[in-house]
Amino acid sequence: MKNIILIGFMGVGKGSVAREVTKHSKYIAIDTDDIIESMTNKKIKEIFSDEGESHFRKLEKDISFWLENSVKSTLISTGGGFYKVENLKEIGIVVLLDSPFEAIIKRIKEHPNAERKLKKRPLLQDLKKAKELYEQRRPEYLKLADIVIDVTNKSAKDCSKELLKKVKKHA
Numbered sequence: 001m002k003n004i005i006l007i008g009f010m011g012v013g014k015g016s017v018a019r020e021v022t023k024h025s026k027y028i029a030i031d032t033d034d035i036i037e038s039m040t041n042k043k044i045k046e047i048f049s050d051e052g053e054s055h056f057r058k059l060e061k062d063i064s065f066w067l068e069n070s071v072k073s074t075l076i077s078t079g080g081g082f083y084k085v086e087n088l089k090e091i092g093i094v095v096l097l098d099s100p101f102e103a104i105i106k107r108i109k110e111h112p113n114a115e116r117k118l119k120k121r122p123l124l125q126d127l128k129k130a131k132e133l134y135e136q137r138r139p140e141y142l143k144l145a146d147i148v149i150d151v152t153n154k155s156a157k158d159c160s161k162e163l164l165k166k167v168k169k170h171a
């Protein structure tokens with residue numbers, strides 16, 4: 001089983017889809033932001049404010065080499081900017097969760113923990129800037145993806161089923 005590496009914009013539902021995939025397959029899920037938080041014993045937000053974004057990107061890069069060399073048969077969900085690591089395609093099958101910016105923001109705002117979800121993401125504090133980031137990243141996400149899943153108005157369960165079907169076909 002090759003690794004599956006989930007990419008996509010902040011709030012698109014990478015974590016929720018990953019949790020569903022583990023329910024319907026043998027994959028175990030890990031998350032690059034969780035690894036960084038446990039490595040540093042800090043929240044992502046604190047890393048951004050104490051050491052700056054560039055330090056966070058360096059941590060993502062370190063993890064990318066560890067993932068490539070040491071992690072097998074795993075579903076890896078990533079932070080929205082992780083896709084920039086140079087060895088992304090070496091880590092596993094790249095699956096993009098795709099949705100329009102407005103639908104992503106609506107999804108976050110409708111979540112019962114909306115406030116916490118927005119607060120913990122430094123790059124979502126200014127929605128105008130976040131939209132620009134989305135516009136800049138989306139073509140890059142599409143270029144890297146082996147598989148694209150449009151998650152708009154779909155449940156995590158349905159997305160996970162579609163993902164597993166497409167991964168099976170791809171392998």
Ligand code: S3P
Pocket residue numbers: 008009010011033044078079080081082120121122123
């Ligand atoms: C980031 C996305 C976040 C987190 C950090 C930076 C980004 O993860 O890694 O705040 O650059 O898009 P999520 O995609 O899980 O929100």
